[in-house]
Amino acid sequence: KAGVTQTPRYLIKTRGQQVTLSCSPISGHRSVSWYQQTPGQGLQFLFEYFSETQRNKGNFPGRFSGRQFSNSRSEMNVSTLELGDSALYLCASSWTGMTEAFFGQGTRLTVV
Amino acid sequence: AQTVTQSQPEMSVQEAETVTLSCTYDTSESDYYLFWYKQPPSRQMILVIRQEAYKQQNATENRFSVNFQKAAKSFSLKISDSQLGDAAMYFCAPPLRPPYGGSQGNLIFGKGTKLSVKP
Numbered sequence: 001k002a003g004v005t006q007t008p009r010y011l012i013k014t015r016g017q018q019v020t021l022s023c024s025p026i027s028g029h030r031s032v033s034w035y036q037q038t039p040g041q042g043l044q045f046l047f048e049y050f051s052e053t054q055r056n057k058g059n060f061p062g063r064f065s066g067r068q069f070s071n072s073r074s075e076m077n078v079s080t081l082e083l084g085d086s087a088l089y090l091c092a093s094s095w096t097g098m099t100e101a102f103f104g105q106g107t108r109l110t111v112v
Numbered sequence: 113a114q115t116v117t118q119s120q121p122e123m124s125v126q127e128a129e130t131v132t133l134s135c136t137y138d139t140s141e142s143d144y145y146l147f148w149y150k151q152p153p154s155r156q157m158i159l160v161i162r163q164e165a166y167k168q169q170n171a172t173e174n175r176f177s178v179n180f181q182k183a184a185k186s187f188s189l190k191i192s193d194s195q196l197g198d199a200a201m202y203f204c205a206p207p208l209r210p211p212y213g214g215s216q217g218n219l220i221f222g223k224g225t226k227l228s229v230k231p
Contacts, residue, residue, distance in 0.1 A: 043221040045220065100159050106156075
């Protein structure tokens with residue numbers, strides 16, 4: 001069974017640009033969650049999607065948004081990038097959202 | 113609010129010895145899952161072990177075991193016969209809500225414990 005796939009693995013963007021990250025969950029998993037990991041703040045929850053609906057959202061500004069498609073693939077978008085958005089973005093999928101989550105390898109975003 | 117505390121930012125263990133990583137959490141729920149994840153230098157988050165709160169028996173997975181104290185809201189991870197490959201950041205993660213239909217399930221992670229293994 002294929003694991004969670006995140007694309008791209010690395011990304012360099014300029015301040016003010018926008019970016020879209022993609023996550024393909026494990027087949028059959030309906031819950032996809034996104035996390036931001038930085039050295040200073042650790043792992044922070046961004047949002048979770050279940051069956052194309054956002055079920056929960058962390059404490060991030062509206063520049064961070066996401067969506068989930070009918071095949072459970074998810075995208076997250078960050079608009080008007082700031083230097084502080086530089087981070088490792090992790091996607092995790094699980095069967096229901098309450099069982100164990102399996103993580104992708106992450107997308108390393110650098111904003112210059 | 114539900115919180116997670118890992119009070120040991122860094123720990124070190126000699127190869128083949130045993131080490132225990134601590135985690136306390138706060139929740140008003142009565143039934144939930146708890147997880148320990150490992151993040152080696154490759155940054156890939158790997159599930160180490162899970163515990164179901166309604167089960168009295170502590171979970172064990174090969175060299176990894178937990179000491180789950182529900183009343184104390186404590187969930188420690190014991191690594192026996194430590195190996196060099198165990199060196200990583202370890203994160204404790206209880207979910208926000210119990211595993212009931214319709215409730216969201218999102219992991220809240222502690223700050224992590226960086227484990228070093230000395231040869």
